[in-house]
Amino acid sequence: MAIPTALPLAYDAATQRLCAHCGEPARGGERFCCTGCAGAYALITGLGLDQYYRLRGKAAPVATSDEGAVDWSEFTETLPDGRHRLAVMVGDLQCAACLWLIEHALRAQPAVSRVQLSGATRRLTVEWSGAVTEADKLVATVTRLGYRCLPAGADLAADSLAEERGLLRAMAVAGFAAANIMLFSVSVWSGHVNDMDPATRDLFHGISALIAIPAIAYAGRPFFRSAVNALRHSRSNMDVPISIGVTLAVLVSIAEMVQSGPHAYFDAAVTLLFFLLVGRYLDLRARGFARRTAQQLLAWTTRPVAVRTAAGLVHRPAHRVAVGECVLVAAGERIGVDGTVLEGQSAVDASLLTGESLPQPVAAGSMVHAGAVNIDAPLTLRVTAVGDATLVGEMTRLMEAAEQGRSRFVRLAEKVSRWYAPVVHVTALVSFFGWVTLGGADWRSALLIAAAVLIITCPCALALAVPVVQVVASSRLMRAGILMKSATALERAAVIDTVVFDKTGTLTLGRPRLVPPTAEAAAALPLAASLAARSRHPLCRALVASAAEHVARDGVREIPGQGLVCETPDGEIRLGNAHFIGLQAQDMQDYSVLWLARPGHAPVCFSFADDLRSDAAAVLARLRAGGKRLLILSGDHAGAVRRVADVLGVADWQAGIDPRGKAAVIAALKAEGRHVLMVGDGLNDAVALASADASLSPASGLEIAQNAADAVFQGETLGAVLDFLAVAKQNRRLAIQNLALALGYNLIAVPLAIAGLVTPLIAAIAMSSSSLIVVANALRLDLSKEENAI
Amino acid sequence: MTVLLFLIPVALLLGGLGIWCFVWAVNSAQFEDLDTAARRILFDDADAKLREGTER
Numbered sequence: 001m002a003i004p005t006a007l008p009l010a011y012d013a014a015t016q017r018l019c020a021h022c023g024e025p026a027r028g029g030e031r032f033c034c035t036g037c038a039g040a041y042a043l044i045t046g047l048g049l050d051q052y053y054r055l056r057g058k059a060a061p062v063a064t065s066d067e068g069a070v071d072w073s074e075f076t077e078t079l080p081d082g083r084h085r086l087a088v089m090v091g092d093l094q095c096a097a098c099l100w101l102i103e104h105a106l107r108a109q110p111a112v113s114r115v116q117l118s119g120a121t122r123r124l125t126v127e128w129s130g131a132v133t134e135a136d137k138l139v140a141t142v143t144r145l146g147y148r149c150l151p152a153g154a155d156l157a158a159d160s161l162a163e164e165r166g167l168l169r170a171m172a173v174a175g176f177a178a179a180n181i182m183l184f185s186v187s188v189w190s191g192h193v194n195d196m197d198p199a200t201r202d203l204f205h206g207i208s209a210l211i212a213i214p215a216i217a218y219a220g221r222p223f224f225r226s227a228v229n230a231l232r233h234s235r236s237n238m239d240v241p242i243s244i245g246v247t248l249a250v251l252v253s254i255a256e257m258v259q260s261g262p263h264a265y266f267d268a269a270v271t272l273l274f275f276l277l278v279g280r281y282l283d284l285r286a287r288g289f290a291r292r293t294a295q296q297l298l299a300w301t302t303r304p305v306a307v308r309t310a311a312g313l314v315h316r317p318a319h320r321v322a323v324g325e326c327v328l329v330a331a332g333e334r335i336g337v338d339g340t341v342l343e344g345q346s347a348v349d350a351s352l353l354t355g356e357s358l359p360q361p362v363a364a365g366s367m368v369h370a371g372a373v374n375i376d377a378p379l380t381l382r383v384t385a386v387g388d389a390t391l392v393g394e395m396t397r398l399m400e401a402a403e404q405g406r407s408r409f410v411r412l413a414e415k416v417s418r419w420y421a422p423v424v425h426v427t428a429l430v431s432f433f434g435w436v437t438l439g440g441a442d443w444r445s446a447l448l449i450a451a452a453v454l455i456i457t458c459p460c461a462l463a464l465a466v467p468v469v470q471v472v473a474s475s476r477l478m479r480a481g482i483l484m485k486s487a488t489a490l491e492r493a494a495v496i497d498t499v500v501f502d503k504t505g506t507l508t509l510g511r512p513r514l515v516p517p518t519a520e521a522a523a524a525l526p527l528a529a530s531l532a533a534r535s536r537h538p539l540c541r542a543l544v545a546s547a548a549e550h551v552a553r554d555g556v557r558e559i560p561g562q563g564l565v566c567e568t569p570d571g572e573i574r575l576g577n578a579h580f581i582g583l584q585a586q587d588m589q590d591y592s593v594l595w596l597a598r599p600g601h602a603p604v605c606f607s608f609a610d611d612l613r614s615d616a617a618a619v620l621a622r623l624r625a626g627g628k629r630l631l632i633l634s635g636d637h638a639g640a641v642r643r644v645a646d647v648l649g650v651a652d653w654q655a656g657i658d659p660r661g662k663a664a665v666i667a668a669l670k671a672e673g674r675h676v677l678m679v680g681d682g683l684n685d686a687v688a689l690a691s692a693d694a695s696l697s698p699a700s701g702l703e704i705a706q707n708a709a710d711a712v713f714q715g716e717t718l719g720a721v722l723d724f725l726a727v728a729k730q731n732r733r734l735a736i737q738n739l740a741l742a743l744g745y746n747l748i749a750v751p752l753a754i755a756g757l758v759t760p761l762i763a764a765i766a767m768s769s770s771s772l773i774v775v776a777n778a779l780r781l782d783l784s785k786e787e788n789a790i
Numbered sequence: 791m792t793v794l795l796f797l798i799p800v801a802l803l804l805g806g807l808g809i810w811c812f813v814w815a816v817n818s819a820q821f822e823d824l825d826t827a828a829r830r831i832l833f834d835d836a837d838a839k840l841r842e843g844t845e846r
Contacts, residue, residue, distance in 0.1 A: 207798060
């Protein structure tokens with residue numbers, strides 16, 4: 001979800017020619033860019049929710065009316081009290097105002113009793129009484145506002161949420177017990193100096209035991225369970241020494257208490273659990289967040305499509321259409337299947353699949369793929385592939401395979417803990433037998449010393465060392481507009497030496513803009529814009545946006561894939577490609593062009609270019625200065641890529657490369673031993689994003705790319721790439737420092753414990769201070785200080 | 791010092807009450823979406839005005 005950074009867009013009909021709803025350029029002097037937005041605006045004001053336009057931080061998504069007929073009542077569950085509940089995933093949420101709008105729009109429906117929309121998970125839950133079929137109406141309310149709705153599958157995140165809750169409860173219990181026992185312990189410690197009455201001391205030990213034993217039995221379960229599991233598979237992990245240490249400390253302390261001894265370790269055992277639970281909770285939260293974000297993958301290939309059958313037009317989910325059937329795709333609709341065009345002539349925006357920035361003309365016989373948008377005119381397709389067999393489905397599979405490879409990454413903390421546990425056990429055992437055989441101690445005091453060794457070595461600071469740095473790093477990045485999705489991404493990104501960029505939408509803004517025209521063309525601009533205002537083609541919209549004033553002309557016809565034509569008394573005015581106005585197509589591949597032909601004048605030409613992000617050159621120069629190898633991989637044609645590469649001074653570029661090709665280049669780089677960061681925004685980048693060591697995607701990118709990437713950055717600039725790498729590097733440095741601090745603490749504390757010098761007081765001080773030092777060190781992570789360190 | 795015998799259980803009881811409240815909050819999903827609630831509060835004003843508006 002976007003953080004509202006921009007100032008609220010105040011709508012002012014008198015001064016703005018932008019759509020009142022979505023902020024896109026509107027045609028002529030009209031208030032809205034399309035009927036969808038007009039409908040959404042009418043709905044919002046009709047419900048008295050016009051506050052939304054003042055509250056929002058970002059413009060609303062363009063409202064569309066192309067949602068097909070999903071039978072939402074099928075996804076509805078009925079509650080015991082007769083009400084119904086529906087869970088949907090809502091796409092295109094921009095800021096908190098979107099949540100406010102959707103919730104209030106639904107609450108305005110009389111039947112609705114409960115609405116909850118989570119900005120973090122994008123899951124919308126609605127409960128209502130009355131007919132099940134209301135479901136369609138409720139969802140329609142949300143779609144009419146311009147938000148996409150998809151059936152929410154099983155709540156995959158439920159497991160991790162339940163685990164998080166369990167840890168939070170355990171943490172609360174352990175924290176409460178630790179604080180209360182510490183009160184008694186401090187009294188007992190000062191009693192050692194001031195000759196406390198042994199009876200009072202025993203009472204305090206007894207109360208401590210009463211608090212500690214149930215608290216440990218409850219809060220220690222996550223560790224005990226994991227330790228038992230590991231032992232059952234004859235492995236050892238971090239939880240084994242923790243469990244043994246805590247259990248041993250409690251047993252020894254009970255024995256001490258019964259024999260009215262002076263020392264008890266109840267406080268140490270509980271404090272240890274508390275600190276460990278803090279570390280574990282932070283770790284799980286970082287990972288759980290990543291997992292929940294991944295759940296938002298929206299499946300294009302299950303959208304309903306219109307199938308032409310003997311009985312007429314039927315809407316069916318795309319994956320249930322048979323190969324060979326005929327499917328009708330309306331203008332403006334996203335295609336849900338792979339197929340060949342049977343009838344119709346149109347332009348298809350396949351930028352999500354190929355990275356090609358401009359719509360491609362299609363006619364009978366052309367191949368089109370699921371995920372592309374049909375722009376101009378209705379098409380009839382013969383289906384060649386559906387569901388997983390489509391190009392999108394194949395890419396999703398490749399992406400998943402690539403992600404599995406990445407999950408083999410071994411985290412820093414795991415590497416340390418692998419050899420840590422055995423060392424701790426051996427040390428404790430050796431000190432026990434050492435004291436019994438060589439030191440001549442009785443078994444009771446030897447056991448007390450062994451327990452002290454286990455407690456003091458217990459990886460209190462070690463368990464906090466890495467998670468706390470990670471949490472601090474992700475919150476710093478969040479403030480810089482970068483949303484971390486993967487918990488291990490920062491560790492992976494710390495060693496990056498190669499950065500691969502996609503072109504369209506990543507290095508560039510992904511929108512064509514009019515190149516300053518010649519004087520002759522500039523004079524013709526108002527006329528051209530008056531035609532262009534009648535089309536939704538990206539080049540036409542760019543032309544309209546740069547014309548100072550124009551009046552949308554009547555009687556303009558659009559010829560799909562060619563251009564616009566308008567009959568006037570003097571003759572025909574045409575706006576379109578070179579072929580359309582009767583010129584030989586020239587090699588103008590560096591630019592996209594529109595020609596204008598009118599009676600009595602020579603044809604004039606308007607060129608368009610996709611602007612680079614404003615800081616692209618600076619960011620790439622900084623990366624190069626930091627010793628990174630830079631590559632551009634684009635699906636666009638060679639001319640466009642060469643121009644961008646030349647401006648940015650990148651020698652290494654490949655054009656016309658398909659999604660698999662991108663992934664192959666990255667695999668080859670990795671085989672050379674390089675560590676690759678991929679930055680991309682399209683579906684055609686998804687596989688590459690998943691197979692790179694680390695990956696970034698702009699928030700303007702396609703959802704599937706954002707899912708494949710480790711982090712998503714917001715805003716119009718590329719500076720986030722530098723921030724990400726800088727924080728990753730700091731994250732690694734601080735994590736290693738923290739591990740070193742934790743181990744250094746052990747080097748001092750363990751000999752003391754083996755020598756039998758550690759009393760409960762010393763154990764408590766050592767453990768708390770080492771944990772605090774580690775946390776304080778992590779807080780040093782600061783984005784602004786390290787601007788130059790890439 | 792016998793006052794301790796009275797004060798300690800009272801202290802533990804109050805602390806226990808605190809835990810109970812916290813566990814209740816955790817179980818009613820108040821810690822699951824920390825970000826949305828923080829921003830939603832900014833819209834409370836708008837809500838109040840809206841309600842006034844519809845009542846009038």
